[in-house]
Amino acid sequence: MGRIIMFITQKKLLKDFQIQRPRLILPILVVSVVVLLVIYTTQDISTLIYRNYEIKDRSTAYNMGILLNKIFVEDVLLSSSKPPPGRTIFFHETTCYHPVTLFNVMNLTARQACAIESAASNNPNFQVFLLFACPTYRPLSGGQKLLIDAIESYKNVQFRQLNISNYARDTPIEDWIKKGDLLNSGFPMQHTADLLRLISLYRFGGIYLDMDVVVLRSLENVPLNYVGAHDNITLGNAVISLEPTGKGHEIAELFLRDYETNYNGKAYVKNEPALVTRVVKNLCGNDLVKLMQEGRISCQGLTVFNSTAFYPLGWPQWKHYTEPKYLEETMAITKDFYLIHLWNKASYKGLIKVGSSTALGIYAENHCPRVYTAAGDYF
Known part of the structure; x- marks a missing residue:
C-alpha cells in the first residue's frame, strides 16, 4: 500500500510542477519520499x-x-x-x-x-x-x-x-x-x-x-x-x-x-x-x-x-446578490457600504454567469475586474 501511495504522490507532483528539466526530477522525488516517511497513514x-x-x-x-x-x-x-x-x-x-x-x-x-x-x-x-x-x-x-x-x-x-x-x-x-x-x-x-x-x-x-x-x-x-x-x-x-x-x-x-x-x-x-x-x-x-x-x-x-457597514444583508438574503430580480433593490441598499459579505457557507453553489445583470456581477466587474475576466464563464 505504501508503495502505491508513494507512486501516486510522485506522479501527482510531477504533473503539478510540470518540470521539463530532467535534473530536477530526482530532488522532487527525494522530497516526496522524505515527506511520506514522516506522515501518519491516518x-x-x-x-x-x-x-x-x-x-x-x-x-x-x-x-x-x-x-x-x-x-x-x-x-x-x-x-x-x-x-x-x-x-x-x-x-x-x-x-x-x-x-x-x-x-x-x-x-x-x-x-x-x-x-x-x-x-x-x-x-x-x-x-x-x-x-x-x-x-x-x-x-x-x-x-x-x-x-x-x-x-x-x-x-x-x-x-x-x-x-x-x-x-x-x-x-x-x-x-x-x-x-x-x-x-x-x-x-x-x-x-x-x-x-x-x-x-x-x-x-x-x-x-x-x-x-x-x-x-x-x-x-x-x-x-x-x-x-x-x-x-x-x-x-x-x-x-x-x-x-x-x-x-x-x-x-x-x-x-x-x-x-x-x-x-x-x-x-x-x-x-x-x-x-x-x-x-x-x-x-x-x-x-x-x-x-x-x-x-x-x-x-x-x-x-x-451597526449592520449597515459590513453586513447589509443577512445570510438568508444571499440570493439578493446572485439573482437578477433583486438587482435594483440590492444595489440601492448596498451602494454606500464598505463591503458586501456573500455568506459563502450558503451561497457557494449559487454561481452567476459572467456578464449577468446581478448585483454580484456588477460589483465584481467594478471592484475585481481582472479576476472577473479570468474567471471564465461562471463566477
Missing part, C-alpha cells in the same frame, strides 16, 4: 495544519522552493518582506488540498480571488497578505494560474504560508497550541481560521477580512480598532480591525484568551461571532445591544459599526 487535515513545519527535513522542501524559481510560497515569519504593522489587510486560507504530500497547491475560487483584488484595488496604500496554513506552491498552468496572475498583478498583494505552532509563538495562545486541543476539532479548517485571524491581528494589527467579501470602498482612512454588527444582537468576525499597539493590541489579547477559555472543538460557531460578541460586550457593558441599535459606537477605544 493523518487528517488538522494534523497537517499542525505539523507542517515540524518535520526535520522541511528546510529541504523550502530550499527546493527557492531552487524551483520560488514555486513554493515563503513562510511569513522567514520572509524579508513582512506585513507592515497596522497597514496590512489579512486573508487566510486553511483548506489544505493535499494532505498526503503536505504540499498544498493554490486553489482559490474566483470569488476568493475577487475578495483579494477588491481589497488591493480599493486600498493601494495597504499591503494585502494572503496567508496559507500549509506549505503551498503556485499553479503553473490552467485557470487557477490565471486567477493567481490576476491577483499578483497588484503590487500590494503578497502570498505567504505559516506554521501555526511557530505563528503562535510569543503570543497568549502559545501554550494552548502546544497542548494540541485544536487537533481534536470537529471543524479543523473553520476553527483554525477563527484562531489565525486573531493571531495575525495580535502580531501585526491591521484589518482582517473573510474571503467571501467584495470590498466596495477604501478602508484606509477608517481609524483602526473596529468590528461590525450582524444585527442588533450579534457582532461579526468577518471584519475585524485592531491597532498593532495600545488598546488594539490589548483587545487582540482579550480575543486570544477568550478563544482558549471558551474553545469548543465540537461547536461550529462558538469560536466565531460569539467570541467577538462576548469580548466586546465586556468592553461596552450590558448596553451593547441598545448601543448597536443606535449606530456606530465606541467602547474603550473600539468602534462598533
